[in-house]
Amino acid sequence: MDETGVKSSTSRPPKVLSIKGKRQVGVVSSAERGQLTTVICCCNAAGTYVPPFFIFARKRMQERLLDGAPPGSQATVSDNGWVNGEAFLNWLQFFADTVRPNENRKILLLLDNHESHKCYPALEFASKNNIIFLSFAPHTTDRMQPLDVAVYGPLKKYFEQEINTFQKSHPGRIVNQYDMAKLFGGAYVKSASVQIAVNGFKKPGIWPYDPNVFGDEDYAPSTMTDRPLNEAQSSLDDTPCNSASSVVPHSPTDLVSTQNLMTDLSTKENPEQCTTPIPDPILEQGPLQAPKTNRKNKRQKSEILTSTPVKAEQAAKYIKVNKKKTNISELASSSKIKKNKIKKTELPGHSQTKRTKTSSKAKTKADLFCLVCAEKYTEPLVEDWIQCSQCQHWAHENCTSYAGVGSYFCDECED
Incomplete structure (x- = not known):
């Protein structure tokens, strides 16, 4: 499973057929920035798809937002249209109702390390419903995530075509949230094919399993210089007097003996054999310290998110966050009580008159x-x-x- 965002305005105008030499070529496009809607898709290696799940940026959910959506689709809402822990839990419940896993038929769900996927209520629900979460290694989803590899590329292309067709058919009309499900449904039907899903699992070597699908060049480190590695190595091998240049003192007490040795080597009878200038002695440094960063989150890795250690860690975070929320709510309620007390003390005569009247x-x-x-x-x-x-x-x-x-x-x- 994976999430993707679609906007109600086109981000890439389509290609236009025009006469050669014409300087100005126009196309109908929306001047609006567009509103984001998140869609969660899921498929397996056999080419079967789970109906899409929409997350709209609004406060209340309305059924007519799903008019024209693919059959079986469901939706929820969030403040900004992004996925969060609550929205992911809603999708997970929808996923369990659709797939119906059991003890004899457990489901392995491949996903990334987004924080919403580690929400403790979602992990607890997955463990109780025989769903296992396995996360990808960081910075590898563009090559390993089946939906990113094969599905979302054609889907975004067809969705842009649907947007452009809608704008040409309805000039001057803005695409709103009530049109998103219908436009996405037209693109989803074209892109969600069996062959595309099968290729999405086959290309990264997930199924059929192929550990040699990535070569050594994919694991090579980043390029640190423009100079080729072979040329630099050959220049080091052709340098004369390697023995003299490799003499490095290991302590400050060895500095005097090293200088004497270099002086003897430079005053030999055949100075032509050693034309390279001898570098100055360099003291050996200790191990380099790691650079200081402001990174608060720990480094992520590929792991089973529904395992006991991860669940225990997320449970502690969940309790800590809820404790902070309760403390804030208690402070807010106490401040309200204090304000009410202040207001009552400001008008003592009014309350006293009431009491005297009643008495x-x-x-x-x-x-x-x-x-x-x-x-x-x-x-x-x-x-x-x-x-x-x-x-x-x-x-x-x-x-x-x-x-x-x-x-x-x-x-x-x-x-």
Whole structure:
């Protein structure tokens, strides 16, 4: 499996057939920068493909984003359209539902060392569902990854053709996310053939297994000089007085004897035999130290990602990251509580007035008497009580002459 990114705008304009000698040749293209959509593809050495999985750059997923997609395709969303640990776990669940591995039929999944592929929930899910992760060595995926070797080249070519055809058929219209699945589906049908997938595994020697597919020139170190190696070696062999020039002192105490030896050699009777000037003595240096770098991540290598050591390391990272997130959320919540406390202390009078109101209200309820019969207020209520709109005193409704319409005023207030 591997991911690739496709944009909603063409990155390579197509070739245009024009009259010879014409200086200006136009082509319909979009002026937009385009939005990235990540697609995860997967195939095996027998030429079988898993339906593509889309990752759209948005907040919410909508089903109509998959209109026109290849049959069986699914999708998820991320903030920037790139693959992350959560998106990879969603694809892995989709992959397990499609392939259905079991204990007697385990799946070996070849992938690169991207950090999302080492997400601990994904590794745990793969171990429980009989899926083994094997990563490629760093900087070798362009020669070893079957999808990069054979599939994605034709796929990108056909996708550019689909974009150009769409822009010619719909002039002035911008390609949006709702058109991406349909355009990708047309290119995917043309490129996802059995022979291409088989060649993708055959060319790097994965299946059929061929350890001699890469020659010695592929493992040669980087070129350090423009001078050919054979010419430099022959010039060293033709240099006279190799014995004298190879004398190097091993300690500062040997420097005097070495200088005397070079003086004796230079004052021989036949100076014509040694015409090369004798170099100055060089003190032997200790082992060179590794250059200092700001690299924090350790060097990666090809390994089984679902093995116990890798899972234990990723589990520790996962716990550490989640602990930081919880600490940050706790700090944020505590800061909110402090702000609320500050706001409440800034307005003490408001809260005190509320408390006094409620307490006075509770106190008046305990000391209520009817204006007519002077009976004390008790709970639970046996009769309905009514309040005078002017003096705010209470009385039994049956004790008053209130007709039930409008505001009530006691006899004293009416007078």
